[in-house]
Amino acid sequence: MPAPTASPEGGAAVEAVHKRYGRRGPWVLRGVDLVVSPGSVTQVSGGNGSGKSTLLRVVAGLTRPTAGRVRDLPASVGYAPERLPARLRMTARAYVTHMARLRGDGPGAALALLERLELAPGADVAVASLSKGNSQKVALAQALAAPAGLLLLDEPTSDLDPRARKILRKLVVERRAARAAVLVTTHVPIVGLGPDASLELRDGRLHPAAAEAGAPTVRIELVGRGDGRRKVLEVPGDESDAVLAAALAEGWSVRSVTRQ
């Protein structure tokens, strides 16, 4: 495999990537092409074991594709795994400080992000003793603190409470405005993220998310509980239950659901 080439502009291009583990393992990725451009959010959804995390690891340069290549990787890449390991012994403050210093930066941005994400027990608690949600906040803070380049988020909302999800959406939108290329993998589409591209990983290949492919969609009209804000979503029919559940959990009321 040729080494990933660097691009100062950000983003990344995945070209005809195939991946299987071992010589006889089943194919996880079967010819994935993907361009993640600076100033955009790309959301890749898929079921358990569909290869989303493998795709993210390939883009990050952590996993070597069996065939194909990744090019135009920027110098700065931020990677947030779903959660940090339970045996990480440092405090959240020490960990994000070390990660910032590895990039040659001061810890200010990462510590400010911990505050914005409202890390409940504070930054001076060992990551190992944090709850899943708070551990995910530390993982996100160290990645979001990276200078604009490529931002890779693996299931970033899986353990977050509704309030933290809202804050994360704002942070992702800010990173996009700062010209970062954002690639998000998610089991359930993140409500309100407004991705520039929404794809589904199925059978090892990327497909336009069902809504774009002309499949039946569901129109969901939401009203914010308390503030009366309105939001209309059009989602693939087979994902409407999950989106509704997520919306209700995040403080929205359902005004109407219409099949289109």
Next chain:
Amino acid sequence: MVALVRYLAADVARSQRWVAPLLVFVAGVAIFNMGAGSLRTTYADTATVLLAVGIWLTVVVANSEDPVQAAVTAVTVGGDARLRLGKLLTAWIACGLLTAVALLWPLVAHSYTGRATAGDVLSGAVGHLVVAAFAVAVGSFGMRAVLPRAGWTVLFAVAVALADVLVPHAPPARRILELSDRPGGSAAALAGAAAATAVLVAALVAISLAVARRRA
């Protein structure tokens, strides 16, 4: 690389997995300082202890991070090869601290016979650091990505360490033991052993990094 070594050292320090190899090393140094001969032979003996302990320490440093934690670090520093080299450098620096213990012990305890010269201490320092580099290179095969099972790692490490001590003229440990018996020693012979070790270290590290990369 300084920030990476600091981070890795902090992570390993918190793990406390360095305690056992440190104790074994201190015990080894203490034993070889009991009824010791000349300073040069004592240093050659403690360098041999460093061979075994250095391999152990390298495996500890290389596998201290959880795989997910290591993935984040690798992306942050710009690649897993850079992270792995940082781990090997951290292990070598840790061996440098052990080297200081081994060098100072006989000087403080006066546990050697004959005169001690600055040349003896210098050649002792070079000998320990050369053996440490070899130990780190052998220990790099204990990286999870190369030999994921502890049993194979132990077998491999013991076989290579024994071979390096037992095979005549094998650099660096056996060669340094042989040179320590020569009265007056030879800086040129030590430099030769160091050069041969450098080639071995480069080859071993290149192989282990390539295997780790292939299996990623």
